[in-house]
Amino acid sequence: MKGQITKTLPRNDWDKVVIHENNDPLLELKETERIKIGLVKKDYESLFFVRKTVAEKLQKVSLLLPAGINLVIIEGYRTMQSQQHEWDSVFKKIKSNDESLTDEEVEVQARLVVAKPSPLSNHHCGGAVDISLIYDNGILVDMGTNYISASSIEDKIKFPMLSDKITEEQKKNRKILRDVMETENFVWYPGEWWHYCWGDRMWAVYTNQTECYYGPIELE
Numbered sequence: 532m533k534g535q536i537t538k539t540l541p542r543n544d545w546d547k548v549v550i551h552e553n554n555d556p557l558l559e560l561k562e563t564e565r566i567k568i569g570l571v572k573k574d575y576e577s578l579f580f581v582r583k584t585v586a587e588k589l590q591k592v593s594l595l596l597p598a599g600i601n602l603v604i605i606e607g608y609r610t611m612q613s614q615q616h617e618w619d620s621v622f623k624k625i626k627s628n629d630e631s632l633t634d635e636e637v638e639v640q641a642r643l644v645v646a647k648p649s650p651l652s653n654h655h656c657g658g659a660v661d662i663s664l665i666y667d668n669g670i671l672v673d674m675g676t677n678y679i680s681a682s683s684i685e686d687k688i689k690f691p692m693l694s695d696k697i698t699e700e701q702k703k704n705r706k707i708l709r710d711v712m713e714t715e716n717f718v719w720y721p722g723e724w725w726h727y728c729w730g731d732r733m734w735a736v737y738t739n740q741t742e743c744y745y746g747p748i749e750l751e
């Protein structure tokens with residue numbers, strides 16, 4: 532896709548997007564030769580569901596990667612409970628680091644590392660996926676900010692989504708992922724190299740569209 536918007540846009544732009552829910556069902560992603568699943572531990576049970584169209588796109592994308600490099604799916608669809616769990620853990624941690632903060636101040640800091648739980652959050656609409664690259668030998672490709680360490684709450688608070696201080700090699704690796712994802716018109720989030728989406732509100736905003744296909748969805 533040409534010309535995705537590459538600066539972070541204000542969150543309230545998302546609210547202007549009209550959702551025309553197309554009822555594309557949630558599907559569980561299956562491991563293939565080129566798609567590895569769930570190698571990164573979260574502190575709650577991760578799910579590997581995405582909308583059917585997104586699953587098909589990931590399948591196509593995986594076949595375009597250079598030999599020896601595969602996609603690794605870190606997380607797809609997220610339930611309201613898991614979003615709430617992550618928010619509560621981050622909130623508690625920030626508060627315990629500095630008891631003098633008011634709840635409002637804690638919330639401002641928490642929002643830098645985790646999205647406030649909402650039915651409209653991307654991972655609850657089934658079009659978003661957190662992904663990275665992995666070599667055939669099972670070693671993760673070096674993408675700079677390590678998603679694994681960034682998934683511990685301590686590290687998330689210490690290194691909120693930093694992404695500029697990376698080496699040329701790491702930049703190149705991120706570009707390998709981005710280039711293949713763009714062939715299927717996925718949008719990447721400028722603040723998180725691992726977050727890609729298609730069909731949801733964020734996707735519409737970053738591609739200058741006013742409508743999208745995916746709203747909140749529950750697992751059957």
Ligand SMILES: [Zn+2]
Nearest residue numbers: 659660661726
């Ligand atoms: Zn994400």
